[in-house]
Amino acid sequence: MTEADELVERASPKNIEVFLRLRPAPAHAAGITVDAVESRVDIAVQRSAGSGYVNNQREHYQFQFSGVLAADAHQDEVFERVAREVVLGALDGVNGTVFAYGQTGSGKTFTVTGGPERYAERGLIPRAISLVFGQVASRSDYSFSVHVTYMEVYNEVGYDLLAPAREVRELEDLPRVAVREDEAGAVHLGHLSVHCASSEEDALNLLFLGDTNRTISETPMNLASSRSHCIFTIHTEARQAGADTVRRSKLALVDLAGSERVLRSGIEGTTLREARHINLSLHFLEQVIVALQERSQGARRMHVPYRNSLMTTILRDSLGGNCRTVMVANITSAADQLDESISTCRFAQRVAMVACEASVNEEMDSALVIARLKAQVEELRAELRLVRGDDGDCGALSEWRERQVRESVDRYLADPSPDAPPPLGDSLAAARAACAAMKAKLIECGTARGRNQEQHDQLATLKAQVQQRDQEVCVLVAMLREQGLGADGRPLLASKGSPPGAHKPDPGADFDAFQRGHVRAAATKENTALLRAKYREAKALGQEVSASKQRIMALRAGIEQQRVQRALAGLAGGRVAEEDAACCANEESAKAQIEQERTSYKAAFVRLRALKSKIEHLQLLVEQSTAAMKRDFDAWTKSRLAAGTSDTPVRLALAKLTCNPEPAAARAACGAAAAHAVGSKVAHAAPDDRLPYTGIASADREIARFYQARTALLGPVPRK
C-alpha cells in the first residue's frame, strides 16, 4: 500500500458520515430520546386524530448515525468529532466538505459559524482555520499556501461575499459568480475572488468581512440567514522540501438554507418566491442523494442530476465525488417541530448511504520537472559529444568562447542548488577552459580569504581588548555601588543586620550592574522604553478593534431581531404600512452604521498590524541586546574564574574596607585584592587618568571617587 493509499484509508471512510446534532429548546419534545453511546435517536409520535404527522401510521422511528451530539454538546466537542479529521485530511491533500442541514432555527449557523458573543461558541469555520494554521506552523518539512473564498447562493444565483473594495448596500452590489464546466466535467467558479490568508488572523478577518457583507446585503424580506446557502472554502497547497510534487485540496464548510416545507410556514410574496427556490434547490439536492444512494446500492442508474441546481453543481465533488464528506443533521428538540425533525433524520439516513471516493490530490509541479529535465538533456548531450569525440573546438578557444565558458563557471558557482549542472561545455577544449577558470577562481578566493581572515583576526583581538576593559570597569563600579561608597568618596557604615564580612556574592545584582555599564545599555534602555510605549498603543488599538467588532455584532443582532419581529407581526397580520416603513428606515440606518464601523475597524486593524511588526522588531532588538550582554557577562565571569581571580576576595576586602573602623587592617587586603581582580592597568592608574571608553562618564566619576577613598585609606597610588 502506497503512502497516498494509506492516507486515504485513514482520512476517508467509505460513505458520507452523518452526525445528528440536537439543539436545546425550552419545550423539549418528550418523544425524542438520544442515545449518544449507541449513536441512535428514537422518536415516538403520539397519534393525533386531526392534524396527522409525516407518517401518521407510524408511532415510533429509530435512526442510526455515525455520531450523535446531544443538546449539551459543546462546540469544541462538535468540532473534534465532526471536522478535525476532515481538516487534517485536507492538509494531506484530500478534499473535504462539512455541511449542515436542517430546518430554520435548528442551529446550522451556530454549528458552522458559531454564536456571535462568546469565544467558546466559535463554530466549525473559525476552529478549522485555527487547526489549519496550527498545522502549517508545525509541519516544517512542508511549505503551505492557504487561500480562502466565501460565497452565498440566493435564489439560484451565487454572490461573492469577499468582493474586494466594494460598497455593499444590497446583495446586487456583490459580483455574481459564474459557474462553468470544462470538458472533463470539472466545475470552475468565475468572478469569485480568491484571497491569500497568510495567518489565522487574516483568514478570520476574511470570514468576519464575509459575514458582515452577508448581513448588510440581506433583503428586507429575507429572514436572516435562513433563505440562502453559504459556502466558505479553504484551499491549501502543500509542497514538501526537495520534492517535485504538490498536494492541493479544497475544504468546503457549508451552511445550507432552512429545509422546512413551504406550505407549512404559510408565507407569501417575495418570501414565498425565495422559499420556492430554496425548496427547489434542496429538492434537487435530495434527488442527487437518491441517485447516489441507488448507485451505491448497485443500481444501474448512472445519471446523477447535479446540473439541476447551482448548489448541487457546486457541491458536485462533495457529493459522491473525490471528497471526504461529513453532514451534520441539525434538529431541535421542540415539541412542535417533531415532523420537521423526522424528515431531517430521514434525509440524513439517505445521505449516509452515499459512497465517497476521496483520494490524495497530488500532482507533479510541472515547472520544476521541466527545468530539471532540460538540464539533464543538456548534460547528456554534452557527454555524448565528448564520448563521440565530436569536438567543435579544435585546439585553443576563441576569446569569445573563453568568455562564454568563464560566464558559465560564474553562473555555476553562484547557483546554490546541489543539482546545478557542471559547466563542462560541449567540447574537450571547453571543459579544459572551464577547469582552468574554476582553478583561477579558487586561487583568487583563497588569497582574498587569507586577507580577510587576517583583518578579521585583528579586529576580533581589538574588540576583545575593548570589551575586557569595559567589563572590568563595570564590575568595579558595581562593586563600589554595592558597598555604599557615598558621593564624597568616603565609605558608609554597614547597615544593621549586615555585619562586616557577611556580604554574599549575588550574580543577579552583578549582572544588573554589568548591564548598566555595558556599551549597549543606552540603546537597550531606549528600545525598552519604546517597546513599552508601543505595547500601550497596541493595547489601546486592540481595544478599539474589539469594541468596533462588538458594535458591528450588536448592530447585526439588532437587525436580525427586528426582522424576526416584523416577520412574526406579518404572519400574525398585525403589521401596518407606517410601521413597516419605520422598520425599514431603522434597518437602513443600522446598515449605514455597520458600514461606518467596518471602515473604522479596517483602518484600526491595518494600524494594529503595522504596529505588531514594529513591536516584534523591537522585541527582537531588546532580546538580542540582553543575550549579547549575558554572553559578555558569562565570558567575563568564566575568564576571571579560569585565571583564579574570582571577585570574592575583592568583595571581602571592600566589605572590610567600608566597614572596618581600623583602616590599617584593611589596607593590605584591599590593595592586593583590587589589583588582583581589576588588573594592574586599572588598579594602578592615577585617579585623574580618564579611561578611554565612550559613554561611561559616570563610570569615570565612580572610579575617581574610588581612588579618593582608596588614597585616603592607603595613601597615594604609585605611578608606573
Ligand SMILES: Nc1ncnc2c1ncn2[C@@H]1O[C@H](COP(=O)(O)OP(=O)(O)OP(=O)(O)O)[C@@H](O)[C@H]1O
Ligand atoms: N446548540 C446550541 N446551543 C445554544 N444555542 C443554540 C444552539 N444551536 C442554536 N442556538 C441558537 O439558536 C438560534 C438559531 O440558531 P441558528 O441561527 O444557528 O439556526 P439556523 O438553523 O442556522 O437557522 P437559519 O436556517 O435561519 O439560518 C441562534 O440564536 C443560536 O444562537
